[in-house]
Amino acid sequence: MKIAVGTDHAGVRLKEDIIAVIREMGHEVTDVGCSCADSVDYPDYALPVCEQVTSGEADRGILICGTGIGMSIAANKVPGIRCALVHDVFSAKATREHNDSNVLAMGERVIGPGLAQEIVKTWIGTPFSGGERHVGRVNKIKAIEDRYLQH
Secondary structure, three states: OEEEEEEOHHHHHHHHHHHHHHHHOOOEEEEOOOOOOOOOOOHHHHHHHHHHHHHOOOOEEEEEEOOOHHHHHHHOOOOOOOEEEOOOHHHHHHHHHHHOOOEEEEEOOOOOHHHHHHHHHHHHHOOOOOHHHHHHHHHHHHHHHHHHHOO
16 A cells, blocks of 8 residues: 655654655555654645545555644545544544545654554555445535536
């Protein structure tokens, strides 16, 4: 699996831990930045990750900022992205099984590296459960996007 990872200045330290875990799991990583502590704007890093996911260049994406909130808001503006803001392992599993999330957002100021690594392992390792109920709900999300893209 190929995973695109992006962060703003508030997630740089956690990004390195996450990239290491992804590689340990045997997956390929594309790091879209940032790599500095200077203040940058999170949408500038959310967009390239999401574009890689929607184009098929990456299978999934992971976004990190201070809280994960800004990244998740920006990511969910991109049609085809189902970004989940996650700060616990249960939610990481549930969003893959039930929502087929293709982007994960986390906050470095909210969780530590150990928990973040477990969240990433769970999220990457959990397949979409499929089934009529969950597929139907994901299709309804797609229908909302389609409705607003027509305007």
